[in-house]
Ligand SMILES: O=C(O)CCC(=O)c1ccccc1C(=O)O
């Protein structure tokens with residue numbers, strides 16, 4: 041297949057509630073949408089998960105625009121591509137910038153699956169008809185607010201609760217939640233807010249019987265995490281530190297992590313995400329699919345990936361209504377009893393809602409081979 045046309049749309053969508061972490065607050069979400077066409081008139085869609093500021097990784101909406109327009113789209117347009125797995129090698133001359141690469145690669149995967157007339161989940165080797173989902177809750181103003189949120193999401197059926205923690209607030213948050221919900225599958229995400237100086241504090245979290253603790257130490261560390269894991273019972277799950285299968289291999293070999301949070305954008309696309317999945321399955325390391333507060337297109341790619349067999353833990357892919365008044369796909373993503381049904385229509389299996397997309401588009405760029 042040949043990619044003949046690429047459209048980039050810059051989007052701005054307001055989330056229902058601000059999302060707070062140890063590194064910042066987000067409410068007005070800006071992101072890029074990618075639309076690709078082939079020589080037969082098929083279409084594919086991708087979503088960049090880079091935020092407008094570089095607090096999660098160094099990539100931003102603007103750096104993604106620069107990479108896409110000046111490097112990645114020129115490398116892709118007009119090339120004969122046998123399979124989406126080959127897109128990575130076209131991008132090999134460009135270092136890093138995984139979220140920019142993934143946005144385009146995911147669009148090619150969607151297009152490829154549509155061209156083959158099969159669901160994206162099937163094209164990736166997915167087998168599940170429905171996926172189990174959890175929810176990630178940002179830092180709230182107080183424990184009462186947090187408990188209310190947890191209660192509401194449990195009532196909606198979410199299978200696992202993840203809460204954000206930060207230094208000084210972790211004990212009260214986790215003690216409070218454990219008192220209110222003694223048996224709920226619970227985990228904490230620190231978003232790199234601690235260091236080995238906090239090792240005694242972190243060890244005290246073992247008593248809360250957490251499913252895992254996500255990324256307690258530096259965003260670029262795998263060595264200190266191995267030191268911490270040796271002294272902590274709670275399994276460590278790496279998020280920010282993982283950009284590739286090579287990172288996963290090193291972290292698993294060092295003993296820095298017992299679980300992997302796979303984010304398609306962070307690892308540069310679906311092909312690398314699948315390689316990480318396959319490696320972890322062979323090593324007996326469970327994986328789950330992380331989230332980046334995606335709109336419907338990114339959410340659809342996450343659902344397809346989560347249908348692979350080693351996604352054995354509920355991920356962060358919540359329903360559209362948890363984030364948006366109105367999502368940009370038809371139908372929206374719906375959670376029932378803690379499950380999302382994997383769509384069976386070709387490609388991502390959800391239809392981009394063009395009028396809603398237009399409503400939230402602030403800029404548009406088009407490229408042709
Ligand atoms: O609901 C979601 O999409 C996941 C929310 C989440 O935890 C998150 C959101 C933004 C940036 C980083 C993270 C994270 O997993 O660390």
Ligand SMILES: [Mg+2]
Pocket residue numbers: 229231254255279280
């Ligand atoms: Mg995280």
